[in-house]
Amino acid sequence: MSQQETVDKPIIKELAEYVGQSTLETFAMIAGEQLEIDSESTSQDEDCITGIISMTGDLTWSLLLQLPKEVAVDIAQKFAGFEIPFESQDMADVVGELANVLSGDISARCEAAGISANLTLPIVARGKDVILILPGDVTTNTISFALSTGKFSITIAVGQPFCIRKSGG
């Protein structure tokens, strides 16, 4: 086992657990239905909208909420209470806000575990095959979720400084 694996795996695992719990609870509240963690990854070949939030503090990490068009339109309507076209600025607003709501919930769980995290403003990107170019010293983990309208995914990317702090106790 390499040094990188020894240091990174528990942190990414801990965060992935928070992300899973937060997403299940938050989206269930918004969508009004129970969703499931899906073992299969989402398709990269359809129109998507992606909300990205970064966190700074003890932990440097980013969250990418990637919603295919059909899921985005459905969840946006349930969140806002009115229909929102996929191509509109309002859709970008909602997806940024959804990423923000999720990140807020996750950062509260982190704080309860003794890890401070400050949220940055969301960035929203659209298109097929949206890939975030990350520096080499980050570890990523993608979790897929299934709603009745389709699947969506959340990727977390964790930077090194926090890993160093944790390994040092």
Add this chain to the structure above:
Amino acid sequence: MKIRALVIDDSRVMRNMVKESLRKTELAEFEFDEAEDGNDGLKKFNPKSTDIIFVDWNMPNMTGIDFVRKVRSSHKQCTVPIVMVTSEKSMGKIEEALDKAGANAYITKPFTVEYMQRKLSPLFEEISAKQSKQTTGFFSKLMGG
């Protein structure tokens, strides 16, 4: 009761959601002013006509928490209630807003109309009492009392 509320959020959708939810609470008859960030909020805030402020935390230019600090430090006599409406859920942030900065209530997103109604009822009772007192004072002065 008529209420003039200032809603500050960088997301137009969120401003509309806050406004619509407030109308549905039926706690008052609302008129709204809107601002896109803390700086814009300071420009739109009028201590004489604004009855209550709803402000997001994370915004460009000036954050919601800085807006609260600014209002509380520059208008020391002003008792206009400020409600944070935010995704920030950690205890540290809630304490910072309510105990240190001077916000009066804290609503976390996503919210329901019922949740908003429950959190805001005490504040609206205070606003109603304040408005009644002002009206009584006005008529008392008019009658030479």
